[in-house]
Amino acid sequence: MTDNLLRRRINYNRFKEDDAPSRETIESILKEAITCAPFKGSFKYVNLDVWGPDQKQLKDDLAKVTGVKESGMKWWQSKELPVEEWEEKLELHYSLHPEDFNNQVRAPYVIAVVENPHYFELGPNPDYKTAAKEKSGHDNKKAVYLRIGTLAYALAMSANRHGVDASYCGCLNMKLNTKLNKICLDYHADGRDILFFLGLGYFDFDAKERGAAKSGGWEKVDDEWIEHSGGGRYNIKTRQREGHKKKKPDYNTMVRWR
Numbered sequence: 001m002t003d004n005l006l007r008r009r010i011n012y013n014r015f016k017e018d019d020a021p022s023r024e025t026i027e028s029i030l031k032e033a034i035t036c037a038p039f040k041g042s043f044k045y046v047n048l049d050v051w052g053p054d055q056k057q058l059k060d061d062l063a064k065v066t067g068v069k070e071s072g073m074k075w076w077q078s079k080e081l082p083v084e085e086w087e088e089k090l091e092l093h094y095s096l097h098p099e100d101f102n103n104q105v106r107a108p109y110v111i112a113v114v115e116n117p118h119y120f121e122l123g124p125n126p127d128y129k130t131a132a133k134e135k136s137g138h139d140n141k142k143a144v145y146l147r148i149g150t151l152a153y154a155l156a157m158s159a160n161r162h163g164v165d166a167s168y169c170g171c172l173n174m175k176l177n178t179k180l181n182k183i184c185l186d187y188h189a190d191g192r193d194i195l196f197f198l199g200l201g202y203f204d205f206d207a208k209e210r211g212a213a214k215s216g217g218w219e220k221v222d223d224e225w226i227e228h229s230g231g232g233r234y235n236i237k238t239r240q241r242e243g244h245k246k247k248k249p250d251y252n253t254m255v256r257w258r
Helices: 024-038 052-061 082-095 124-137 138-161 179-189
Strands: 045-052 110-116 165-167 193-203 216-218 225-228 233-235 240-242
Touching: 024 045, 024 138, 045 052, 045 138, 052 110, 052 179, 082 179, 110 138, 110 179, 138 165, 138 193, 179 193
Parallel strands: none
Antiparallel strands: 045 110, 110 193, 165 193, 216 225, 225 233, 233 240
16 A cells, blocks of 8 residues: 555544545545444434534533643642632643643544444434343453544544545543533533544644653654654654654564464
8 A cells, every 4th residue: 555554544633624625525424434434234323413613612622621631730730729720720731731631533524423322222223122131241242442443543544545634532521510511511511431432634743742842742843843742753854754652562462372
């Protein structure tokens, strides 16, 4: 594959705000991933909810509750503060240092991968409750989540194949009681959990990221290269990665030839 999609994909936090893929492109990505991802059965256990450009304010608010721990703005680092005061501090810190937050959720299109628990409870047809009960066991759930993981990677690979950047975000709290967390709270009130977010758009390499000094950050070295705090660098011109994060499984430990 001349595009080398595996090396094109990175997890970057900042997306362009004045340039976005078309809705038709996003639909093509979703259809391709759903069709091509290896999956036994169907995707009835999960929904892909698309939060588009018209939901900008909700996504902006959500980003403010995704601060990295190095920012000192996580909810558990501010337990002594009233919620309203903490929200004000978040707003101020975000206005000064947006790079301290997971801005993937501010992408033009954000896919919320949402668990659909009703299928575990009743199955696709409530008349088959007995069979559904057997299917809802722990082993079956593990298999379902494994398949959802395959879909997650297929979505990112399909996006990259269409020239669209994709960035995962798992920094979410379904129960965090603040007006800024409305997206998660509304799902939670409906008895559904978001498994993760996937931001889709075009990376903005000119916007300040959290930097190599902070966990999980990229830092711009020059007009051609950025470097990751955990290891490896990425060419923003050719869109190819050189090297990888240092914290990767060791081949000799993980792989066993039988």
